[in-house]
Amino acid sequence: MEKTPKWIDVGLIPLLNLLIAFVISGIVVLLIGENPVQAIKVMIDGALGSPYGWGYTLFYATNFIFTGLAVAVAYHASQFNIGGEGQATLGGLGVALVCLAFPWPHWSIALLAAMIGGALFGAAWAAIPAYLQAKRGSHIVITTIMFNFIGASLLNYMLVNVLRPRGSMDPATARFPKSTYLPTFHDMPLIGQFFGKSVPANISFFIAVLACFLVWGLIWRTRLGYAIRAFGRSESAARYAGISPVKIVMAAMLISGALAGLMAINNVMGTGHRLVLNSVEGAGFIGIAVALMGRNHPFGVFLAALLFGFLYQGGGELALETTIPRELITVIQALVILFTGAFDNMLRAPIESFFVARANAKKEA
Amino acid sequence: MSAADQTNAGRQATAALGAKEAATPAKVPAIELKGISKAFGTVQANKDIAIRVMPGAIHGIIGENGAGKSTLMSILYGFYKADKGEIWIKGKRTQIPDSQAAISAGIGMVFQHFKLVQNFTVLENIILGAEEGALLRPSLAKARKELKRLADEYELNVDPDEKIEELSVGHQQRVEILKALYRQADILILDEPTGVLTPDEADHLFRILDFLRKEGKTIILITHKLREIMEITDTVSVMRRGEMTATVKTSETSPEQLAELMVGRKVLLNVTKTKANPGDTVLEIEDLRVRDEDKVERLKGINLTIRAGEILGIAGVAGNGQSELLEVLGGFANGTGTIRVNGQDLDLTGKHSDGQSRRARGIAHVPEDRHHLGLILDFMAWENMIFGYHSDPAYQKNPLLMDNAGIIAHTASAMERFDVRPPIPTLPAKSFSGGNQQKIVLAREIERDPVLLLVGQPTRGVDIGAIEFIHKRIVELRDQGAAILLVSVELDEIFALSDRIAVMFDGQIMGERLPEDTNEKELGLMMAGVAT
Numbered sequence: 001m002e003k004t005p006k007w008i009d010v011g012l013i014p015l016l017n018l019l020i021a022f023v024i025s026g027i028v029v030l031l032i033g034e035n036p037v038q039a040i041k042v043m044i045d046g047a048l049g050s051p052y053g054w055g056y057t058l059f060y061a062t063n064f065i066f067t068g069l070a071v072a073v074a075y076h077a078s079q080f081n082i083g084g085e086g087q088a089t090l091g092g093l094g095v096a097l098v099c100l101a102f103p104w105p106h107w108s109i110a111l112l113a114a115m116i117g118g119a120l121f122g123a124a125w126a127a128i129p130a131y132l133q134a135k136r137g138s139h140i141v142i143t144t145i146m147f148n149f150i151g152a153s154l155l156n157y158m159l160v161n162v163l164r165p166r167g168s169m170d171p172a173t174a175r176f177p178k179s180t181y182l183p184t185f186h187d188m189p190l191i192g193q194f195f196g197k198s199v200p201a202n203i204s205f206f207i208a209v210l211a212c213f214l215v216w217g218l219i220w221r222t223r224l225g226y227a228i229r230a231f232g233r234s235e236s237a238a239r240y241a242g243i244s245p246v247k248i249v250m251a252a253m254l255i256s257g258a259l260a261g262l263m264a265i266n267n268v269m270g271t272g273h274r275l276v277l278n279s280v281e282g283a284g285f286i287g288i289a290v291a292l293m294g295r296n297h298p299f300g301v302f303l304a305a306l307l308f309g310f311l312y313q314g315g316g317e318l319a320l321e322t323t324i325p326r327e328l329i330t331v332i333q334a335l336v337i338l339f340t341g342a343f344d345n346m347l348r349a350p351i352e353s354f355f356v357a358r359a360n361a362k363k364e365a
Numbered sequence: 366m367s368a369a370d371q372t373n374a375g376r377q378a379t380a381a382l383g384a385k386e387a388a389t390p391a392k393v394p395a396i397e398l399k400g401i402s403k404a405f406g407t408v409q410a411n412k413d414i415a416i417r418v419m420p421g422a423i424h425g426i427i428g429e430n431g432a433g434k435s436t437l438m439s440i441l442y443g444f445y446k447a448d449k450g451e452i453w454i455k456g457k458r459t460q461i462p463d464s465q466a467a468i469s470a471g472i473g474m475v476f477q478h479f480k481l482v483q484n485f486t487v488l489e490n491i492i493l494g495a496e497e498g499a500l501l502r503p504s505l506a507k508a509r510k511e512l513k514r515l516a517d518e519y520e521l522n523v524d525p526d527e528k529i530e531e532l533s534v535g536h537q538q539r540v541e542i543l544k545a546l547y548r549q550a551d552i553l554i555l556d557e558p559t560g561v562l563t564p565d566e567a568d569h570l571f572r573i574l575d576f577l578r579k580e581g582k583t584i585i586l587i588t589h590k591l592r593e594i595m596e597i598t599d600t601v602s603v604m605r606r607g608e609m610t611a612t613v614k615t616s617e618t619s620p621e622q623l624a625e626l627m628v629g630r631k632v633l634l635n636v637t638k639t640k641a642n643p644g645d646t647v648l649e650i651e652d653l654r655v656r657d658e659d660k661v662e663r664l665k666g667i668n669l670t671i672r673a674g675e676i677l678g679i680a681g682v683a684g685n686g687q688s689e690l691l692e693v694l695g696g697f698a699n700g701t702g703t704i705r706v707n708g709q710d711l712d713l714t715g716k717h718s719d720g721q722s723r724r725a726r727g728i729a730h731v732p733e734d735r736h737h738l739g740l741i742l743d744f745m746a747w748e749n750m751i752f753g754y755h756s757d758p759a760y761q762k763n764p765l766l767m768d769n770a771g772i773i774a775h776t777a778s779a780m781e782r783f784d785v786r787p788p789i790p791t792l793p794a795k796s797f798s799g800g801n802q803q804k805i806v807l808a809r810e811i812e813r814d815p816v817l818l819l820v821g822q823p824t825r826g827v828d829i830g831a832i833e834f835i836h837k838r839i840v841e842l843r844d845q846g847a848a849i850l851l852v853s854v855e856l857d858e859i860f861a862l863s864d865r866i867a868v869m870f871d872g873q874i875m876g877e878r879l880p881e882d883t884n885e886k887e888l889g890l891m892m893a894g895v896a897t
């Protein structure tokens with residue numbers, strides 16, 4: 001039996017799927033009465049054509065790496081965590097509480113503490129659905145999605161009734177002390193000169209990259225990762241091996257929630273400098289698409305997060321520069337998800353059999 | 366063209382093997398397949414298959430798991446569409462796009478897993494899908510009459526008003542056959558029909574098949590059991606790796622020859638073993654009871670002992686509590702009662718009743734279902750080689766990371782020792798054949814030098830060539846002084862390996878025998894619960 005080369009599986013097929021998604025998006029743009037070539041040019045210029053664009057693209061990508069990794073880790077334990085949105089919301093709360101707790105002497109200490117705060121709050125928000133799944137069998141998809149709503153309401157309550165500074169009309173926390181501001185790309189040596197003062201991308205990006213490596217190590221190099229994957233592939237076999245389903249579901253979901261919660265160091269601590277309503281802006285849901293497209297591998301998640309960062313930033317530019325509505329970017333994202341995720345097998349089967357046939361022909365010749 | 370084909374078919378039919386009435390010239394085969402090919406992605410499941418079966422004949426199709434038998438039958442019954450090839454039924458080229466077409470062409474199928482509505486009566490099941498008109502009463506009355514006729518004619522007695530769930534497995538199978546006959550089937554395909562039957566029930570089934578043959582029905586029997594082929598068929602086709610390697614007259618072949626055709630090399634059908642030399646008692650089970658999720662008692666007070674250096678074989682029809690016994694011993698089901706290993710109690714509930722604790726006590730387990738329990742099919746061979754023992758310090762590089770390189774090296778040598786082919790540790794388990802998968806599980810469990818080895822269906826779905834090897838290894842482990850609990854539904858295997866045989870029926874031990882003092886008939890009665 002011949003196997004298809006790996007570069008086709010992880011390289012060619014996703015790229016072709018992406019291409020189809022873009023071609024159909026182009027047709028939609030054409031139908032609206034705009035020029036698709038112009039549109040793609042605006043998107044690329046806006047997202048990748050300048051340090052300003054890159055600053056935003058990488059900022060968004062950072063969010064998506066965290067939420068994408070969160071979905072991926074849970075997925076390896078066959079848990080579909082669609083509560084990244086709520087976990088990131090709560091992570092924001094944790095980060096804000098840490099930042100406001102006392103005057104931090106230096107951003108690095110504040111960052112460490114904020115990471116712990118964000119991760120803990122995110123994990124705690126994942127822990128309840130995880131417990132209900134592990135012990136009571138309540139389906140994780142249902143509970144996590146409900147916890148998104150509860151999380152949003154909780155944040156609303158906290159901002160309006162507890163954290164809002166006296167006299168403010170705005171449902172938001174006070175500004176964090178200056179000492180907690182994270183270095184942006186502008187503040188960094190070597191690359192700083194390219195980026196303007198207001199660039200949102202910050203040191204969190206590198207923490208996100210580090211998280212990719214750590215997640216990779218966790219899943220493929222540690223005992224826990226081994227047990228998580230074993231349980232995710234076959235629950236019955238895991239029971240035979242003496243792997244406790246309760247432990248695995250809890251561990252995977254806590255790590256997943258912590259990763260989603262960590263996103264807050266980027267959007268809340270890194271740029272917002274205060275906690276506002278709906279600061280997550282759907283990144284938790286984008287994480288699902290990112291994990292899907294990245295095939296739940298940290299490296300794939302990284303690439304997919306970059307792509308979605310590009311779509312997000314480029315889409316914003318599109319709305320500014322043309323009459324194409326911002327919503328179209330949602331259409332493009334949906335098409336990308338549709339073709340890279342749901343329709344993946346559409347191209348896969350014919351391409352694979354083509355390469356197998358070719359390899360067989362070669363062997364016979 | 367079609368006329369030429371016809372005469373050609375006729376000529377070939379005359380030369381066709383085996384069918385008893387083939388002496389009459391120009392007789393048309395009941396069913397003929399020409400050049401059937403079917404591929405699933407990159408796997409060629411059927412390659413240029415040709416069969417010709419004459420009416421009134423029983424034709425066996427034998428082959429190992431994955432040889433393509435089931436695919437071929439699915440094509441014949443309209444579940445799959447062949448990529449290439451033709452199906453001829455009674456001399457007419459026939460398209461079978463779905464099972465309706467198969468039924469109207471006179472093909473009836475008895476699946477390995479019955480397709481019956483459990484809480485319907487026999488009669489309701491018979492007419493299901495063959496109702497005539499909106500009202501049931503006329504159809505039911507007609508079916509009742511027809512059923513009586515069939516029962517008288519073929520010894521196919523079933524109470525038409527009994528619910529399916531009340532019937533024994535053997536009777537359920539009869540309902541499946543009746544269903545096919547009621548739909549005027551004259552070509553009957555049976556897929557592994559004896560897998561769930563006691564020897565007695567199997568004998569009865571063969572008697573029924575014999576009646577049907579005499580009535581001129583055509584029967585295709587798919588099985589992996591050589592004995593059944595020899596006993597009942599007129600002709601037999603051997604499949605190997607998607608190809609039909611041979612078609613022979615049953616009377617002109619032997620089990621050894623068939624085995625060789627199936628495997629592609631000579632095989633020993635029986636392993637030689639010396640007499641057991643049992644030592645101290647290793648396993649003692651007293652009044653073991655297990656309830657399933659619905660609170661139904663599956664084990665009803667089991668008492669057993671096994672000594673070191675002894676193989677205890679548990680015979681029984683599948684589903685009589687053997688699986689539960691293995692589960693509770695292996696640490697993934699709760700129970701009540703007492704189990705002692707080397708004199709010390711095992712926890713039957715709570716934290717220390719899991720698989721890890723069992724392994725720590727020296728209990729290794731080759732589970733019945735390697736696809737769902739013993740292996741993770743998507744995992745590579747090396748990941749499977751430590752499955753269940755992955756917390757062993759020997760497999761850790763440091764407190765954080767596993768020693769993947771070391772495990773791969775260990776796996777490579779274990780694969781060598783157990784003759785796993787291909788010996789590539791980084792290949793996913795699903796890429797190995799059934800026999801090689803089982804060897805991976807066996808290597809993992811046997812190389813831990815267990816005091817007690819639990820083995821469930823060690824050779825189910827395993828190629829004949831590997832059976833010999835697996836049996837040898839189990840006997841070797843016994844000779845090294847391990848106690849071995851063997852569960853198998855194959856009586857041949859029980860006789861080949863056991864030093865003592867216990868028979869299980871309905872969650873109880875019906876009795877124990879020494880293999881030299883008993884025979885299949887006696888065990889069969891015990892398996893059916895009629896003798897102790």
